[in-house]
Amino acid sequence: MAAAAALLLAVLAAVAGLAEALRHPRTIEPVAEPAAVEDPREEVVCDDVPQPRSGEPIVVDSGVLLDCPGRYDGRLVAYEGEVVGAVLERDDGSWVQLNDDPYAGELGPLPTHRQFRGGNAGIGVHLPPAVAGQIASVGAHDHRGDVLAVVGVYHQSDPRSGEVAIIRATGGEVVAAGAPIDHPPLEDRRLVGGLLAAAALGLLLAGRLRARR
Amino acid sequence: MLLRPGADDFRIVGLSVGRVLLGVSAAMVAPAVLGFALGEVNEAWGFVVGASLTGLFGQGLVLLCRTRATLTATHGLVSVAAAWLLAAWFGAVPLLLSGHYGGFLDAYFEAMSGFATIGQTLAQDLDHMARSVNLWRHLMQFMGGQGIIIIALTIFSSVGGAIGSLYLGEGREEKILPSVVSTARFIWKVALTYAVVGIAVLWAALLQAGLGPGLGLYHAFALFMAAFDTGGFAVQSTSVAFYRSVGVEVALWPVMLAGGFSFALHYQLWQGRGRELVANLESRVLAVTAGLVLAMMLSGLIAAGAFADASALLRHALFHVISAHTTTGLATVPGAVYVSAWGVLAPASIVLAMALGGMAGSTAGGIKALRVGLIVKGIRKDLRATLLPDSAVVVETYHLGSQRVLSGRKVTAAGTVLLLWVLLYAAGALLGLVCGYDLETALFDSVAAASSGGLSVGLVRPDMEVALKVVFIAQMLLGRLEFIAVFALLGYLVAILRGRT
Numbered sequence: 001m002a003a004a005a006a007l008l009l010a011v012l013a014a015v016a017g018l019a020e021a022l023r024h025p026r027t028i029e030p031v032a033e034p035a036a037v038e039d040p041r042e043e044v045v046c047d048d049v050p051q052p053r054s055g056e057p058i059v060v061d062s063g064v065l066l067d068c069p070g071r072y073d074g075r076l077v078a079y080e081g082e083v084v085g086a087v088l089e090r091d092d093g094s095w096v097q098l099n100d101d102p103y104a105g106e107l108g109p110l111p112t113h114r115q116f117r118g119g120n121a122g123i124g125v126h127l128p129p130a131v132a133g134q135i136a137s138v139g140a141h142d143h144r145g146d147v148l149a150v151v152g153v154y155h156q157s158d159p160r161s162g163e164v165a166i167i168r169a170t171g172g173e174v175v176a177a178g179a180p181i182d183h184p185p186l187e188d189r190r191l192v193g194g195l196l197a198a199a200a201l202g203l204l205l206a207g208r209l210r211a212r213r
Numbered sequence: 214m215l216l217r218p219g220a221d222d223f224r225i226v227g228l229s230v231g232r233v234l235l236g237v238s239a240a241m242v243a244p245a246v247l248g249f250a251l252g253e254v255n256e257a258w259g260f261v262v263g264a265s266l267t268g269l270f271g272q273g274l275v276l277l278c279r280t281r282a283t284l285t286a287t288h289g290l291v292s293v294a295a296a297w298l299l300a301a302w303f304g305a306v307p308l309l310l311s312g313h314y315g316g317f318l319d320a321y322f323e324a325m326s327g328f329a330t331i332g333q334t335l336a337q338d339l340d341h342m343a344r345s346v347n348l349w350r351h352l353m354q355f356m357g358g359q360g361i362i363i364i365a366l367t368i369f370s371s372v373g374g375a376i377g378s379l380y381l382g383e384g385r386e387e388k389i390l391p392s393v394v395s396t397a398r399f400i401w402k403v404a405l406t407y408a409v410v411g412i413a414v415l416w417a418a419l420l421q422a423g424l425g426p427g428l429g430l431y432h433a434f435a436l437f438m439a440a441f442d443t444g445g446f447a448v449q450s451t452s453v454a455f456y457r458s459v460g461v462e463v464a465l466w467p468v469m470l471a472g473g474f475s476f477a478l479h480y481q482l483w484q485g486r487g488r489e490l491v492a493n494l495e496s497r498v499l500a501v502t503a504g505l506v507l508a509m510m511l512s513g514l515i516a517a518g519a520f521a522d523a524s525a526l527l528r529h530a531l532f533h534v535i536s537a538h539t540t541t542g543l544a545t546v547p548g549a550v551y552v553s554a555w556g557v558l559a560p561a562s563i564v565l566a567m568a569l570g571g572m573a574g575s576t577a578g579g580i581k582a583l584r585v586g587l588i589v590k591g592i593r594k595d596l597r598a599t600l601l602p603d604s605a606v607v608v609e610t611y612h613l614g615s616q617r618v619l620s621g622r623k624v625t626a627a628g629t630v631l632l633l634w635v636l637l638y639a640a641g642a643l644l645g646l647v648c649g650y651d652l653e654t655a656l657f658d659s660v661a662a663a664s665s666g667g668l669s670v671g672l673v674r675p676d677m678e679v680a681l682k683v684v685f686i687a688q689m690l691l692g693r694l695e696f697i698a699v700f701a702l703l704g705y706l707v708a709i710l711r712g713r714t
Binding site for chain 1: 223238252253254255258259261262263264265266268269270272273275276299302303305306309310312313315316317320334336337338339340341342343344422423424425428448449450451454455456457458459518519520521522524525528529545546547549550552553554649650651654670671672674675676709
């Protein structure tokens with residue numbers, strides 16, 4: 001009995017170990033950057049909103065907009081982030097999600113380096129057609145999205161659409177063009193996958209033959 | 214006297230678990246095919262590895278554990294718990310190979326969150342995840358919601374009538390039709406009908422929202438699985454807020470509600486008995502509790518000044534009440550906003566809704582409306598007995614498909630499970646407090662993990678403490694299987710160690 005239990009645990013550990021061994025290799029050296037999602041134990045201090053010169057936007061990130069939505073509600077802000085997912089075209093403009101997490105910065109999307117920096121962080125932005133028309137690359141598994149710098153009014157609750165925590169942009173431009181992400185083939189995974197698949201099919205066939213007999 | 218399980222007992226359990234794992238292995242073929250089709254070759258090979266390992270292990274068990282011995286209730290319960298643990302273990306392999314998880318524990322957390330239809334995620338950079346891997350996350354929810362065991366029942370119906378205990382082990386209260394196999398088929402019929410209609414409506418809403426036809430269909434498919442199986446995973450990190458669309462949100466309402474309804478109620482409605490919706494104890498309880506939670510949330514949001522106008526207030530409040538009460542976990546606002554802009558009462562109402570959950574015998578989690586109803590009826594019966602003369606015979610009835618008499622045994626059972634739920638919610642919250650989180654955060658995410666509510670205020674994230682990850686995984690399993698199957702497995706382990714032959 002003990003031997004069977006030990007064998008079961010060993011097999012499960014081997015499965016986990018094999019999966020670990022077949023993971024994507026890191027393509028760059030580890031870099032020290034903060035996690036994308038804040039630790040909720042960190043105390044959030046919503047200081048008074050900085051007062052820029054008249055007519056100038058306040059430079060913000062998604063962290064302050066989500067942590068202190070009331071402070072920035074109705075204020076003109078400048079925000080920068082990677083377009084991810086899709087550009088949702090509507091009659092009066094387009095909605096986009098602009099992420100400003102580490103994957104949108106110099107580090108790049110996770111598939112390009114496999115340096116873990118937590119979950120995503122960003123803000124929904126409503127773009128005028130002229131700005132939305134500049135977007136050529138949307139962030140996804142196979143693409144790094146364009147980085148868009150926008151200026152607009154932040155709304156804790158948008159009076160026109162009812163959306164929560166969004167920027168209604170009045171202007172903006174692409175400041176860094178996106179690009180396709182290269183995924184070099186992982187030969188060891190193919191080899192192991194092929195061998196395992198052959199073994200699994202063989203065992204299934206053996207089971208069928210045994211059942212017939 | 215505790216009896217040590219014999220070789221035949223292990224063979225029966227092993228055979229059942231092996232068959233379930235073969236089903237999980239077969240399910241991995243779909244994302245593998247999608248991966249190859251979309252050029253996500255590394256991820257597709259990850260599914261080949263995962264499916265092969267699962268298939269090898271499952272078929273190995275089937276071959277090693279062949280037996281003609283009969284499956285008992287205990288075997289069924291132990292098989293369910295073991296199958297759930299192992300399905301998540303093997304389901305984690307392609308997740309880890311996707312390169313979006315910090316380690317095997319994170320991938321296992323995600324797989325358990327998927328199979329248990331929780332919706333909490335430890336995925337990193339989800340917005341750059343391969344579509345095939347995202348499909349697998351949603352497929353796990355579909356399988357978990359419909360019941361891995363139900364899938365196995367449907368595929369391997371040759372096992373026969375003795376598999377009823379497997380079905381009951383998932384916390385499903387009663388059979389809808391006389392035969393378990395016909396019940397399983399009915400559940401599939403309901404699910405597929407809702408799928409066809411739900412995906413079509415969601416697709417139309419997503420096209421209207423601005424997604425292209427191909428991407429729209431993919432999102433519709435994923436959203437349906439997340440909503441109908443009350444799962445809560447989403448294709449994008451911003452959940453339903455990504456679509457910025459009232460149409461998509463409204464299309465999700467009935468899908469989430471259908472997921473929160475018991476299959477027994479679906480059966481009654483399927484038979485054209487619309488009155489059951491009004492008479493059914495569970496639908497009555499849900500209507501009352503949802504109304505109370507909505508009133509609580511609206512009061513909280515108004516007090517916090519979270520919304521500029523009434524229509525936006527009602528839109529987001531309604532969505533969250535349905536999502537939390539059915540324990541779906543989809544959201545129309547970023548989680549941080551619950552803390553920073555929604556005050557205290559509104560998040561508290563979400564916690565309450567998740568804790569109460571949907572109907573027994575549905576894909577929802579939580580305490581369940583049936584238990585709440587039985588306990589309230591039991592209290593009313595006791596109060597009436599106290600007020601009436603000693604000679605009076607107090608009879609309390611309730612409607613659940615048919616009129617039934619309330620027995621003390623049922624009230625006691627409901628009370629016991631209610632207590633277990635409260636302890637389960639408290640366990641995660643207590644550990645959260647020990648780790649330094651505030652009560653609101655710790656309780657919110659603990660209830661979300663145990664009840665399968667899935668919403669989060671930020672505690673669940675890739676760098677959260679290992680102990681919390683482990684406890685949350687245990688909460689997910691205990692909550693999804695409603696304790697008994699896990700207790701049976703633990704009892705089996707104790708019997709192995711201390712039982713007599």
